[in-house]
Amino acid sequence: GGQDELRRDNAALQTERVRLWETMGKLQEYVVLTRALDGAVEDHIAGVDTTDPAQADTLRSDVLFPVRQKQQDLLTQLAVCAQGYLAMDVVRRNNEELIKGVDRAATTTVSALRISVMLASALDNQRKVVDQVNALRGTTEDLIRGNAEMLATQSGEIQRIAADPAVGAETLRNAFQEIYRTLDAIDTYKVRATETMAATVESLTSELRQAGGRLERSRTQGALEGGLG
Known part of the structure; x- marks a missing residue:
């Protein structure tokens, strides 16, 4: 055009x-x-x-x-x-x-x-x-890199778990120490309790002696009052 x-x-x-x-x-x-x-x-x-x-x-x-x-x-x-x-x-x-x-x-x-x-x-x-x-x-390299890092980290954790006992030795040792202290405390309490119990027995024995006469008197009075009735 x-x-x-x-x-x-x-x-x-x-x-x-x-x-x-x-x-x-x-x-x-x-x-x-x-x-x-x-x-x-x-x-x-x-x-x-x-x-x-x-x-x-x-x-x-x-x-x-x-x-x-x-x-x-x-x-x-x-x-x-x-x-x-x-x-x-x-x-x-x-x-x-x-x-x-x-x-x-x-x-x-x-x-x-x-x-x-x-x-x-x-x-x-x-x-x-x-x-x-x-x-x-890039995605593949990131996955490979991430897998390698996870493999290294988790393998170390797995080996540590495999080498360590189910319960840590230090934890068990501390637990045993606590149990030992508890048992010692119980023994100490029992030793002290025997002395306290001896005092209690002596006191109760003395009280019962005093109460024996009163009990007998009370029983006798009750029998007499019943007969009169």
Whole structure:
């Protein structure tokens, strides 16, 4: 579509350049004519100026001025046409290069783009696989490292458990010491208790002696009172 637009522009520019060339040819003729008229008027004024300066000034104002003004306008128009003709030629040449550029874009550039897109997609897939492999490798290494650490730690614990008794010797020794102290305390208590018990027995024996007479008296009084009743 871009190429078609450029070709249409070039066709229009070429038509306009042909017209401008014809116009410039006519302008060139007019410029030659006005230049010749300018020279003739100037020569006539120069001849009149020697005899009638006032008339010469009138001719300069009324004849030479419009001739030169027309000549100036024609040259200006000719310059504009020449500039436009050259500018159109530059645009036409640039359009032709652009048309070639579109052909290159449609072949080489598009092919390069297609290859680049394919490579980008392939490299992206490759990157994803590399990341997955690295992730799997990292996870595996972490598991192996963790298993090795656990194996070393737990093996030591297991060997310690295997070497140690079910109950620690120090614990048993302390327990025996406590039992021994308890038994000694019991023996000491019993020894002291025998002395206390002996005193208690003696005291109870004395009390019972005193109570024996009273018990007998109480029994006798109860029998007498029962008989009387």
